[in-house]
Amino acid sequence: MNEPNPPPAESAAPDPTFDVIPLGPDVRRAIDAMGYHHPTPVQRAVFEPAAEGRSLVVQARTGTGKTAAFGLPLVDRLVRPSGKTVQAMVLCPTRELALQVGREIELLGKFRGIKVAAIYGGASMSKQIDAIQAGAQIVVGTPGRVLDHLRQKTLDPAAIRVLVLDEADEMLSMGFARELHAILETLPKNRQGLFFSATLPPDIERLAQTHLRDPELITLSSDQVGALEVAHYVYVLREGDKIAQLIRIIEVEDPESAIIFCNTRDETQRVAEALKARGFDADWLNGDLPQNDRERVMSATREGRLRFLVATDVAARGIDISHLTHVINHDFPDTAEQYVHRTGRTGRAGRTGTAIAIVGPKDIGNLYLLRLTYKIRPIEKQLPSEGELKTRAERDLLQLFVDAFAGRAVHPDDLSLARRLLTHSDAERIVACLLRDHLGARGGDAATEAAEARRARNPLPERGAAAEPPRAAPVVRSEPSATSARPAQAERAQRREQDVRAREPKRVEVVAPAAPSRWEPPEEPDDDVPILESTRQGESRLPGITVSEPPELKTEPAFVQVFVNVGTREGVRASDLQKMLGAQGIAPEDTNGIRIRDRMTFVGVRKALLERTLAAFSGQVIGGRTVVAELARGR
DSSP states (O other): OOOSSOOOTTSOOOOOOGGGSOOOHHHHHHHHHHTOOSOOHHHHHHHHHHHTTOOEEEEEOTTSSHHHHHHHHIIIIISOTTOOSOOEEEEOSSHHHHHHHHHHHHHHTGGGTOOEEEEOTTSOHHHHHHHHHTTOSEEEEOHHHHHHHHHTTSSOOTTOOEEEETTHHHHHHTTOHHHHHHHHHHSOTTOEEEEEESSOOHHHHHHHHHHSSSOEEEEEEOHHHHHHTSEEEEEEOOSSOHHHHHHHHHHHHOOSSEEEEOSSHHHHHHHHHHHHHHTOOEEEEOTTSOHHHHHHHHHHHHTTOOSEEEEOHHHHTTOOOTTOOEEEESSOOSSHHHHHHHHTTSSOTTOOOEEEEEEOGGGHHHHHHHHHHHOOOOEEEOOOOHHHHHHHHHHHHHHHHHHHTTTOOOOHHHHHHHHHHHHSTTHHHHHHHHHHHHHHHTTTOHHHHHHHHHHHOOOOOOOOTTTSOSSOOOOBTTBOOSSOOOOHHHHHHHHHHHHHHHOOOOOOOTTSOOOOOOOOOOOOTTTTSOSSTTOOTTOOSSTTOOOOOOGGGSOOTTEEEEEESOOGGGTOOHHHHHHHHHHTTOOGGGEEEEEEOSSOEEEEEEGGGHHHHHHHHTTOEETTEEOOEEEOOOO
16 A cells, blocks of 8 residues: 655554454454455455455465455445345355354454354254344355255355355365365356465365356465465474374474364374373374364363474364464475474464474475475474473473462562672582472472473463454565564563463362363462472482582471372362361371472372371372372382
8 A cells, every 4th residue: 555655764664454444334343343454455355346346366475464355345345135045155164164154254244234154064053044034144164064955955055156165275185176166066157256376276276267257366375375474394203103293393393373284084083192192282183083172172272281282284274273373294295385384273364373384205295395395394303302301390490480489579688689699609519409408498390390391381271362363464575564473582581471470279179170270379388398308418419519408498207299190280179188088087186288380299298107198199080080090100
């Protein structure tokens, strides 16, 4: 848009508001209610020609606001609320995307009385028929189920004036070409077509030329451009356990949230189980998973309760999760187009994005083809060394200190002394001794606790529609964002701070499954008491370092420590555990402290009461997790 008086070079032009699109008052009211503030480039480019009835082929990367791009002209101009027949059809590659698109269009047309029916496989046919007959003006569905309705004449195509293909290239690559042609043949010949695609392979061009009247091409940004905005890395694996190397990479890279792609269904389960065994929150998604389980997994991912989603290409198609920071190719894709689609799921809305691939000898040809086709040249990295793993452990411990003292008040005199200490020639040795004294006093369990805390950290949930559009704004080279993306570390630090502030004590029912809680116990006087009694006077758990431990902090010999596999993530409280012990006749004076960690708890009890303690805990259900208790092993 040309400006008569351009602003100075150092001041960025403000993003345009929805005033630039001539929307009716009802649709504008819906836009405001959904929390949309600025139209994306694809929304601005598509509205006018689409509202005028022209057929379009739009090339725009995944996550650029395409749903609203075709949804706005549909509800504002192209669909008549007074008509009680189906006037527009939107086809999507997967049921998840069909549901998502249907919900968003319904919100856009809320104040105009627009009704939307979502029709897809795996759901009741009769309910879908009822929704169509109830006066739905827009049908959003998957090709297979839409064709079923057309053949059974439960969907009348006579009044359909607009056909939208969302993710058209995805539908063709999934093998829906025959269904698409069959559907297109049943629709009125004078209808309008809006084809949206991240890439423009020849099949899309032939489909448009065959079934659209004088289609216009609008190219904003392909997934290739989106992929170029992402940092790409490859790890070359020549031999060894691939899953073990993946976990090693994840330990060092520490993704905030990621989709991990596998080429087979069985591999998704193996990878997810290996991650869970290591302490990460992970689940798998493939074509074998029933619909209700698919919805459960996706809900957990969007709500920030699932850090790693392990999926196949087919299962992940149509999934739009805006907060992903990483895409990891555990198995390298067979085609360059698949790689582009996979990696286009991260780095959205100005966020930083990272794509990681594990490449074996058989994948070198596909990697070379990717470079030739899309000019994407991933940076090769070496598999993490022992030194890098040691650095990760040190960073975990550092973060443990940062979190522990984040909200603690500091006396000015202590700050002054700290500054003097840091300028002393022997500062490093003194700080090292202070750290060892602190770590030794914690029973030597700090390194494990720090690693557990990092692995258990989940991403923040996606913000709702009232705060942010469901589809993120694009990163387009031709229209740079007014503000650059913050570095990943700064963004992650801010999210951690927000996460900590959001934590509140929450009481959970011990005997029934409950949602995971972010509650953490308050500081207690025994916070510095060692958990296990294996740290003896003058010994350290880290080699080469000697530490003197105050005698009063040593565990009483008459007591033993019991390990319990639940912690603050499940909403455990000391009073809950004490209540279980009481049911077995174990009084508070028979215990020697209850130490609750993020994913585990240690309970000190009299040695003579060990068996009754194990019986009190084992088999109970806390926070939806079955409790396992055992004698804690010294290190």
